[in-house]
Amino acid sequence: MRILVVEDSQVVSRVMRHLLTQELNCEVDVAPDMHSAKALLAENQYFVAITDLNLPDAQEGEIVKFVLAKQIPCIVLTGSWDAEQRARLLQLGIVDYVFKENRFSYEYTAKLVKRLCRNQSVKVLVADDSVVSRKFIRSLLEQHLFQVIEADDGVSALETLSENPDIKLLITDYNMPRLDGFGLIIKVREQLSREELAIIGLSSDSDESLSARFIKNGANDFLQKPFVHEEFHCRVLTTLDALDMVTRLWEQANLDYLTNVFNRRYFFNMYEEKLNTIAQKKGSLALALLDIDYFKKVNDTYGHDVGDEVLIEFSSRLQQSFSQHFTVARIGGEEFVVGFKGLNVEKAYVLLDSFRMQLEATPIATSKGLLNITVSTGVTEFTLDENVDALLNRADIGLYEAKANGRNLVCIAQD
Numbered sequence: 275m276r277i278l279v280v281e282d283s284q285v286v287s288r289v290m291r292h293l294l295t296q297e298l299n300c301e302v303d304v305a306p307d308m309h310s311a312k313a314l315l316a317e318n319q320y321f322v323a324i325t326d327l328n329l330p331d332a333q334e335g336e337i338v339k340f341v342l343a344k345q346i347p348c349i350v351l352t353g354s355w356d357a358e359q360r361a362r363l364l365q366l367g368i369v370d371y372v373f374k375e376n377r378f379s380y381e382y383t384a385k386l387v388k389r390l391c392r393n394q395s396v397k398v399l400v401a402d403d404s405v406v407s408r409k410f411i412r413s414l415l416e417q418h419l420f421q422v423i424e425a426d427d428g429v430s431a432l433e434t435l436s437e438n439p440d441i442k443l444l445i446t447d448y449n450m451p452r453l454d455g456f457g458l459i460i461k462v463r464e465q466l467s468r469e470e471l472a473i474i475g476l477s478s479d480s481d482e483s484l485s486a487r488f489i490k491n492g493a494n495d496f497l498q499k500p501f502v503h504e505e506f507h508c509r510v511l512t513t514l515d516a517l518d519m520v521t522r523l524w525e526q527a528n529l530d531y532l533t534n535v536f537n538r539r540y541f542f543n544m545y546e547e548k549l550n551t552i553a554q555k556k557g558s559l560a561l562a563l564l565d566i567d568y569f570k571k572v573n574d575t576y577g578h579d580v581g582d583e584v585l586i587e588f589s590s591r592l593q594q595s596f597s598q599h600f601t602v603a604r605i606g607g608e609e610f611v612v613g614f615k616g617l618n619v620e621k622a623y624v625l626l627d628s629f630r631m632q633l634e635a636t637p638i639a640t641s642k643g644l645l646n647i648t649v650s651t652g653v654t655e656f657t658l659d660e661n662v663d664a665l666l667n668r669a670d671i672g673l674y675e676a677k678a679n680g681r682n683l684v685c686i687a688q689d
């Protein structure tokens with residue numbers, strides 16, 4: 275990803291380069307004037323341009339129109355606060371107008387670029403029966419690079435949501451035919467929590483109680499129409515940042531910090547519930563306990579960091595082999611589990627033995643060279659009246675047998 279900074283002050287361009295490369299994996303080109311900016315724009319594709327308005331060879335902000343004409347998102351970073359100019363440039367379609375006040379202005383700009391990068395993968399559904407209003411909101415969202423989908427009433431919004439489960443944000447009007455904004459939110463919240471789908475309510479109705487009612491019905495936020503561009507963007511960004519924070523907290527609580535597979539806590543919580551459902555439906559489940567062989571030797575010979583590299587690569591191979599259909603978790607130092615929901619122990623055995631052979635045949639690349647790694651595995655099948663501990667204990671008996679019989683084996687433990 276390439277970013278263009280058009281800025282005649284070397285101090286500012288150096289600060290921006292530093293902050294941008296800290297936040298993102300990107301290349302930063304700096305143009306000190308309009309002439310060199312044009313040359314760089316002719317040569318390269320830019321994700322975004324951050325431009326000053328007063329350049330030695332173009333003092334009236336000419337650079338902005340030039341950048342926008344090339345369909346490149348433009349953030350204005352200026353030392354002169356001019357309310358009229360700001361309103362005009364926002365109208366033209368710049369992403370934001372940032373006043374160079376202090377170091378926070380530069381940090382804000384770098385964070386904004388990071389958000390633009392994230393926004394490209396965020397789907398937003400706009401539900402509004404007014405075409406004009408829908409198109410206006412679409413244009414605001416597209417300035418910030420969101421993927422936008424439209425629905426012209428509550429019923430079609432519901433259909434679109436079920437067809438696109440990856441929509442992260444719903445922006446809905448209140449007055450709509452067939453199903454209004456409240457009805458839509460109530461129906462959506464029967465299935466999706468505030469953390470799974472954020473909702474912002476909109477209305478031009480003068481009824482002051484609407485905002486509270488929207489939020490009580492399950493919206494994350496509310497905006498009164500007409501609104502100014504910046505307020506709209508601030509609400510959208512704050513709502514999505516909150517969603518990101520919840521996701522990060524969830525990941526910290528449920529993913530293993532080293533390997534990024536599910537951790538012990540997630541596995542136990544999820545499997546207590548899962549076993550109840552499987553027992554009720556009389557379904558099948560096989561559970562495997564995998565333990566890397568002689569792992570202590572890897573640490574002792576090559577150091578703890580290389581041990582970590584082995585754990586990371588081993589987890590990644592487990593995920594590649596099983597995560598699409600089954601659950602992979604790290605439950606101890608070099609101990610992993612795989613839950614094979616829907617499989618009996620014989621079928622799980624075949625998959626696990628093939629994984630074992632592939633691991634043996636493909637050494638792991640580490641900073642100290644290729645290492646031959648093998649794994650021992652115990653696998654067992656769920657019987658309808660037991661809990662996770664009992665199931666794991668039985669898988670552990672299989673694992674013990676695999677270790678005792680020379681390692682690099684998969685052993686089935688029968689109940």
Ligand SMILES: Nc1nc2c(ncn2[C@@H]2O[C@H](COP(=O)(O)OP(=O)(O)OP(=O)(O)O)[C@@H](O)[C@H]2O)c(=O)[nH]1
Pocket residue numbers: 532565566567568569570571573577578579580581582585606607608677681
């Ligand atoms: N590098 C690294 N090592 C870890 C981590 N967690 C646990 N270990 C190490 O894993 C090793 C486990 O050793 P043992 O339980 O003796 O097992 P082993 O050497 O694999 O022997 P067998 O299982 O009998 O084949 C210990 O040396 C722990 O310090 C970790 O996060 N990173």
